[in-house]
Amino acid sequence: MFHANYVAPSSLEELLSVLHHYGGEAKIIAGGTDLIPQMRLGKLAPRILVDPQRLPSHGITETSQSIGLGACLTHTQVINSTLMQRVYPALVDACHQIGGPPVRNRGTLMGNLANASPAADSALPLLVYDAQVVTASLDGEQVIPLREFYTGPGQTRLAVDEFICEIRVPKFSDQTKAVFLKLGNRKAMAIAVASIAVCLSLDELGQIYQARIALGSVAPTPVRAYHAEAILLSNGLNDEIIFAAANAAQQAASPISDLRASAGYRSKMVSVLTRRALQMISRGLSQDDANV
């Protein structure tokens, strides 16, 4: 049992005023799938919960250059969207591996990012799709690249009076392929032991001209594996390059040992997952073929 006041503003201005007024004592609640357990366990005790679910719009919006994912978009809405399945399949795969159906029906992308778990499944595809976090406060809008958003476990650059109003993801050409892989203790309801998303763009000669790799559960925040990305650039996706990139990916990892796995195991799995993800892209395989 916990105590807090609750408000569900019907306009963004009202929501931002409440956040400004209460400062750090207000918390945004949408799906509540992370927040309510933390409050129940006494880790958080906000004075007021601010629910954005009555704000006018929070769906998926498409422009010529990007796609906007609204504040209260749930994991289930991402999974069921034919647009998301076509344009961001790795994000759909990641959302499908979060919790179980009841959690996915309530939990939101916005919440998964704001909660800033190093193991957040949806953060990895969004990192490799080079998403931006659009925040709003009474001072106006701010656009933060997701790769600069995290500052530590549970910590982000989001100020106490700021609200994530959109996640903006660029569109890609058909030559861009992405995959997400998660290693967990079971297929559902599992927090990742280690996870990865890879996004590559290849030209007509098979040369990689854009490479992004993101790792989960192996550092204080979700991280990009820049060394491995550099190895891939301007090369073809052959076995030699894949093994070199898989080894280099470990440089981005600084894992800890915890109840799920040891640091040493996690480090090794970074290489294994990197190799598997790159091989899947090189062989044109999808998530359904993965046997992790």
Place this chain on the structure above:
Amino acid sequence: MSEFELHLTINGVLHVIQAEPCLTLLDILRDKLNLTGTKEGCGVGDCGACVVLINGQAVNACLVLAAQAEGKQVITVEGLAQDGNLHPLQQAFAEKWAFQCGFCTPGMLMSCYALLLNNPDPTPEDIRDAITGNLCRCGTYQSVVEAVLSTVKVSRKASHD
């Protein structure tokens, strides 16, 4: 904490309830409305014993603030049987022994009920996916899959007759 007036439609009946805003839907169901079919297991969304439907979707009642269910349609396990007759899914659970101690059963039933609402002809894989958020420590999972499949078969036969 100031009390709220909540309007919840539960199993088709509108309830007007005075409650603290941060009570969960589970607290309201069990403690204010005496609908104790919905169970509290872990209280943090891991076990699925408290699964109910909100607007046709399976959710963990322990992770929903009662205030967030304002104006929504809630269905609990008590809403499955009609006029004293078990719902076909409940009947199939009984026939296939899809429970042992029974604690997970209300949540398990509601996850399967939500599945059938959205997908009337599920594969065994669809059923397993639908109950990934429901723990059964007696280990009746396989019987649950069989019960759902037999419900589908019965309703298919009924629609053919």
